[in-house]
Structure formats: C-alpha cells, structure tokens
Amino acid sequence: MIGSRVLVAGASGDIGQALIRLLAPNCAKLGAHYCENRVPLDMFAEEAQLDQEHFALFGSDLSDQESCHRLVDSYAAWAGGIDALVQLTGTVTKPVPWEGLSEDEWNADLRVNLNGPFFLAQRAMAHMKVGGGRVVLASTASAQHGGGTNTLGYGVAKAGVECLVKCLARDGAPHGILVNAVAPGFIQTQFHTRRAQKNAAALKKRAELVPLKRAGLPEDVARLIEYLLSAGGNYITGECMAVSGGDWL
Numbered sequence: 688m689i690g691s692r693v694l695v696a697g698a699s700g701d702i703g704q705a706l707i708r709l710l711a712p713n714c715a716k717l718g719a720h721y722c723e724n725r726v727p728l729d730m731f732a733e734e735a736q737l738d739q740e741h742f743a744l745f746g747s748d749l750s751d752q753e754s755c756h757r758l759v760d761s762y763a764a765w766a767g768g769i770d771a772l773v774q775l776t777g778t779v780t781k782p783v784p785w786e787g788l789s790e791d792e793w794n795a796d797l798r799v800n801l802n803g804p805f806f807l808a809q810r811a812m813a814h815m816k817v818g819g820g821r822v823v824l825a826s827t828a829s830a831q832h833g834g835g836t837n838t839l840g841y842g843v844a845k846a847g848v849e850c851l852v853k854c855l856a857r858d859g860a861p862h863g864i865l866v867n868a869v870a871p872g873f874i875q876t877q878f879h880t881r882r883a884q885k886n887a888a889a890l891k892k893r894a895e896l897v898p899l900k901r902a903g904l905p906e907d908v909a910r911l912i913e914y915l916l917s918a919g920g921n922y923i924t925g926e927c928m929a930v931s932g933g934d935w936l
Contacts, residue, residue: 691713691714691715691716691770692714692715692716692766692767692768692769692770692771693710693714693716693717693718693769693770693771693772693773693916694718694720694745694758694759694762694766694769694771694772694773694811695707695710695717695718695719695720695773695775696720696749696758696772696773696774696775696776696803696807697720697721697722697774697775697776697777697825698719698720698721698728698775699719699720699721699722699723699724699725699726699727699728700775700876700877701874701875701876701877701878701905702775702871702874702876702905702908702909703719703775704727704728704731704905705904705905705906705908705909706773706775706908706909706912706913707719707728707731708731708735708909709906709909709910709913710913710916711731711735711737711742714741715741716741716743716765716766716767717737717741717742717743718742718743718744718745718762718765718766719742719743719744719745720744720745720746720747720749720758720762720776721744721745721746722746722747722748722749722776725744725746728744729744732744743762743765743766745758745761745762749776749799749803749806749807750798751798751802751806752802752806752809755803755806755807755809755810756806756809756810758807759772759807759810759811759814760810763814768814768818769811769814769815769820770815770818770820770821771820771821771822771823771916772807772808772811772820772821772822772823773823773912773916774803774804774807774808774822774823774824774825775825776799776800776803776804776807776825777799777800777803777804777825777841777844777845778799778800778841778878779796779837779838779840779841779878780792780795780796780799780840782837782838783837784836784837785836785837785839785840788839788840792840793840795840796840796841796843796844797840797843797844797847799844800840800841800844800845800848801844801845801847801848801851804824804825804848804851805851808822808824808851808855808866812855812859812862812864812866815859815862815863815864816862816864817862818863819862819863819864819865820863820864820865821864821865821866821867821915821916821920822855822859822864822865822866822867823866823867823868823869823912823915823916824848824851824852824866824867824868824869825845825848825868825869825870825871826845826846826848826849826852826868826869826870826927827841827842827845827870827871827872828870828871828872828929828930828931828934828935829842829845829872830842830843830845830846830848830849830870831846831870831929831935832935834846845870848868849868849870849927852866852867852868852925852926852927853925856924856925857925859924860924865915865920865921865923865924866924866925867915867920867923867924867925867926867927867928868926868927868928869908869911869912869915869927869928869929869930870927870928870929870930870931871903871908871929871930871931872897872903872929872930872931872932872934873893873894873896873897873902873903873931873932873934874902874903874904874905874907874908874930875902875903875904875905876905890902896934897931897932897933897934898932898933898934898936899932899933901932902932903930903931903932907930908930911928911930915928
C-alpha cells in the first residue's frame with residue numbers, strides 16, 4: 688500500500704471501521720480518529736492485537752480550523768509524518784425539510800461536512816509537500832442530483848467537497864499529492880436507522896430504487912478507498928468516484 692502512515696478521520700463510523708480493518712495489516716502507523724465513540728476502535732485494537740506503536744486513537748470534535756490542524760499535527764508527531772489522510776467525518780445536524788432549517792442548523796451542516804474536510808486536508812497537505820501523499824475526502828452520490836429534501840445542507844456541503852477536490856488536486860500535483868473523493872450512495876449504515884430514523888420497510892423501498900436492488904455495504908466503500916491508497920491509484924487525482932450501485936441511472 689502506498690503510504691504506511693495513514694490517518695483516518697471518522698474511523699468509528701461504519702465505513703471507517705470497515706476501512707481500518709482493511710488497512711491495519713499493511714500500515715506501519717495507523718491513526719484512527721473518533722469524536723465521541725471510541726468503543727468499536729478499542730474493541731478492534733484488542734481483537735486484532737494491535738499495539739500502541741502501530742495503532743493510535745485520536746479524539747476530537749473537529750469543530751474549527753484549530754482542532755482540525757491539531758488532529759493532523761498530533762498524528763504526524765506520533766507517526767513521524769503523514770502519507771495519507773482519509774476523511775470520513777460527517778453528519779446531518781437535523782433531518783428536516785429545507786424550509787424548516789434554522790440558520791444555526793444550516794451553518795452546522797456546512798461546518799461539519801465542508802469546513803472540517805477542508806481544514807484537515809489543508810494541514811495534511813502542508814505536511815505532505817515534501818515527499819507527496821494521498822488525500823481521500825468523503826462526498827455523497829446525491830450531491831450531483833440536488834441532495835435530499837430533508838438533508839439539503841449536507842448535500843450542499845458535499846458538493847463543495849467536490850470543488851475542493853478539483854482545486855487541491857491541481858495544486859497538490861506538483862508536490863506529488865493526489866487528492867480524490869469517494870461518493871457513497873445508499874449504504875447500509877447506522878445513519879439510516881439512528882439518525883434518519885427509517886424503519887425496515889422504508890429501507891427496503893429505498894433499496895428497490897437501486898439498479899442492483901440492494902444497499903451497499905461499508906466494505907464496498909472501504910475497498911475503493913483502499914484502492915486509491917494503493918499503487919493502483921498512482922495516476923488518479925481530482926476525481927470523485929461514486930459507490931452507488933448504479934443509483935440515478
């Protein structure tokens with residue numbers, strides 16, 4: 688794998704957990720960031736028998752530029768640098784029709800889903816200017832289709848991430864820094880049941896809209912990220928790749 692020093696921001700989510708399971712065997716220094724819930728990461732470290740020399744946890748809310756920069760700097764100090772940043776942080780502040788979104792809720796969606804990814808990449812790329820590196824950000828497949836009525840702030844922020852990817856890839860290229868994004872579609876994660884509060888019937892109905900007639904798995908997204916960090920991604924930059932099972936075809 689290209690880059691044995693990898694920081695995964697948002698590692699405690701379903702996709703993040705799937706990714707660190709894939710990366711751990713080939714990473715010399717794997718950093719796993721969490722905001723509130725470190726339990727699954729502790730359980731993974733114990734299960735995989737990872738020691739603190741090769742696997743470290745970093746807790747932060749990433750609410751502003753300072754906290755984002757601090758996370759990257761803390762990881763780089765522990766690992767002796769950073770070869771790859773994977774950003775999987777993000778949430779919907781309040782799933783409601785856009786007519787009812789307050790200014791605070793709108794700004795919170797942008798802060799978490801756009802500002803955070805930018806400030807993380809900003810600092811990581813500063814470290815990568817000598818030696819190159821990889822940055823993979825998280826978008827969403829719905830950003831190209833107007834987002835969701837109840838998640839518009841999230842969709843707008845993720846569309847902004849795709850703009851970031853183009854600019855950062857262009858400016859990172861002279862330094863050997865490749866920047867891409869993955870755009871998950873309807874993926875089987877706890878967001879749908881816990882945050883969006885969808886029941887089994889609603890999830891089944893949504894899956895029927897996908898040409899492959901199923902929700903994607905966290906591993907489907909994680910494997911693409913793993914590829915972008917591998918030698919297979921040596922000539923890929925400035926791209927936003929959907930993992931959507933053909934949704935919206």
